[in-house]
Amino acid sequence: MAGKRQAYQPDIDYSFSLAEISRCCGVTAEKILVLVGEGVLSPYGQSQREWRFAAADLTRAMSALRLERDLGINPAGAALAIELLDEMQQLRERVRLLESLFFPR
Amino acid sequence: MDYKDYYAVMAVARDATQDQIKRAYRKLARKYHPDVSKEPDAEKRFKELGEAYEVLKDPEKRAAYDQLGSNWRAGQDFKPPPGWDAGFEFSGGGYTDADHGGFSDFFESLFGQGGQFHAGGFRRGGRVSTRGEDHHARIEVSLEDAFQGATLSIQLRIPEYDAHGRLSDHLRKLQVKIPRGVTAGKRIRLAGQGGAGFNGGPAGDLFLEVSLRPHPLYQVEGKDVFLNLPITPWEAALGGKVEVPTLGGRVDLNIPAGARSGQKMRLKGRGIPVPGDTAGDQLVVLQIVTPPADSEAKKALYEKMAREIPFNPRTHLGG
Numbered sequence: 001m002a003g004k005r006q007a008y009q010p011d012i013d014y015s016f017s018l019a020e021i022s023r024c025c026g027v028t029a030e031k032i033l034v035l036v037g038e039g040v041l042s043p044y045g046q047s048q049r050e051w052r053f054a055a056a057d058l059t060r061a062m063s064a065l066r067l068e069r070d071l072g073i074n075p076a077g078a079a080l081a082i083e084l085l086d087e088m089q090q091l092r093e094r095v096r097l098l099e100s101l102f103f104p105r
Numbered sequence: 106m107d108y109k110d111y112y113a114v115m116a117v118a119r120d121a122t123q124d125q126i127k128r129a130y131r132k133l134a135r136k137y138h139p140d141v142s143k144e145p146d147a148e149k150r151f152k153e154l155g156e157a158y159e160v161l162k163d164p165e166k167r168a169a170y171d172q173l174g175s176n177w178r179a180g181q182d183f184k185p186p187p188g189w190d191a192g193f194e195f196s197g198g199g200y201t202d203a204d205h206g207g208f209s210d211f212f213e214s215l216f217g218q219g220g221q222f223h224a225g226g227f228r229r230g231g232r233v234s235t236r237g238e239d240h241h242a243r244i245e246v247s248l249e250d251a252f253q254g255a256t257l258s259i260q261l262r263i264p265e266y267d268a269h270g271r272l273s274d275h276l277r278k279l280q281v282k283i284p285r286g287v288t289a290g291k292r293i294r295l296a297g298q299g300g301a302g303f304n305g306g307p308a309g310d311l312f313l314e315v316s317l318r319p320h321p322l323y324q325v326e327g328k329d330v331f332l333n334l335p336i337t338p339w340e341a342a343l344g345g346k347v348e349v350p351t352l353g354g355r356v357d358l359n360i361p362a363g364a365r366s367g368q369k370m371r372l373k374g375r376g377i378p379v380p381g382d383t384a385g386d387q388l389v390v391l392q393i394v395t396p397p398a399d400s401e402a403k404k405a406l407y408e409k410m411a412r413e414i415p416f417n418p419r420t421h422l423g424g
Contacts, residue, residue: 006280007256007280007281007282008279008280008281008282008295008298009282010281010282010283010284010293010294010295010313011293011294011295011296012284012287012291012293012294012380013380013381014294023236024239055291055292055294056290056292058292058312059290059292059314062241063140066138066139066140067138067140067141070134070138070151070155071131071134071135071138072131081141085140085141092143093326094326096324097324097326097331100324100333101324101331101333101390102367102390104333104392
């Protein structure tokens with residue numbers, strides 16, 4: 001253990017049930033079900049009761065809910081925005097990578 | 106306290122219609138929304154915008170704000186004139202459904218504190234115990250620490266409501282073990298390290314979103330690490346062994362004869378070792394660098410090559 005203070009051991013491999021992810025986002029389970037229906041979130045598991053949401057789903061859910069609330073768009077619009085934002089992020093990273101490899105300053 | 110020019114924030118004229126204000130808000134909100142924008146100050150701009158819209162969209166508040174006059178400049182020291190808001194319905198504050206957390210002192214002095222709303226919300230539970238809030242923050246980790254794992258001291262600014270419902274930041278220092286093999290975008294969770302619970306309820310969790318600090322040598326994509334490797338023309342033409350840095354130490358790389366600029370060579374498993382997955386690779390991108398012809402002898406050598414190695418790299422251009 002480093003230093004005087006206790007060092008916290010984080011979890012990296014964790015997942016959420018439907019109830020847990022709803023609570024983390026501060027919304028009802030119905031809101032989360034809508035995001036699943038729009039394909040923003042993809043839980044694994046057979047039935048709704050067994051569903052597990054990956055850690056990355058929390059980020060996506062919170063982002064979709066903020067976009068809905070702040071920009072006045074519906075869940076389908078938020079889903080589209082999230083998809084396009086993901087794609088833009090990947091492209092930006094690709095451009096940054098290629099630029100630094102082939103046009104180093 | 107600084108005066109805020111809400112019309113300037115929204116880039117609308119003082120006589121803009123409610124429709125124009127709404128359109129301006131929608132447009133700027135899309136531009137500065139922190140989930141959408143890549144601008145470094147997006148969060149601050151978006152907050153300012155929300156505050157400006159909160160005032161200008163509401164005819165009552167807008168009229169009260171307009172009454173302050175148009176002679177103020179943004180940032181100018183401001184004190185509300187006594188009795189300035191008499192006759193407006195909202196005196197006393199606590200009248201909107203918007204989340205006022207983080208609105209400016211200027212806003213609060215004019216329209217009251219939103220904080221009371223939150224404090225009330227927490228107390229409403231009475232004797233029911235409630236779980237504390239989850240907290241979310243970002244941490245920047247060096248590539249070396251992501252590769253090896255490390256214990257980092259981090260400081261978090263935690264917004265908190267005090268007994269009077271006022272929002273303030275308090276600084277929290279904690280040590281966190283960064284697990285080996287963490288990649289950008291991962292959200293690590295510290296169970297029970299979020300907001301305190303109420304009436305004996307459990308504490309919330311703390312989520313830390315990892316980003317990687319830019320590295321002077323390496324570029325990272327997911328779990329793969331890229332390195333630009335300069336080589337000489339004779340190493341490229343003849344091939345040879347070159348020493349290459351990797352996150353795990355230096356290794357030898359065999360350059361094949363006839364190597365090209367931009368050629369990618371894979372060092373398997375030399376990238377980020379993601380737990381429960383195959384390790385990433387290091388990709389070495391070759392870049393042929395020609396020495397300058399900065400002496401008579403070097404010039405003579407280049408001229409000799411030009412004579413003795415007939416070579417046209419532009420045949421495909423019809424040259």
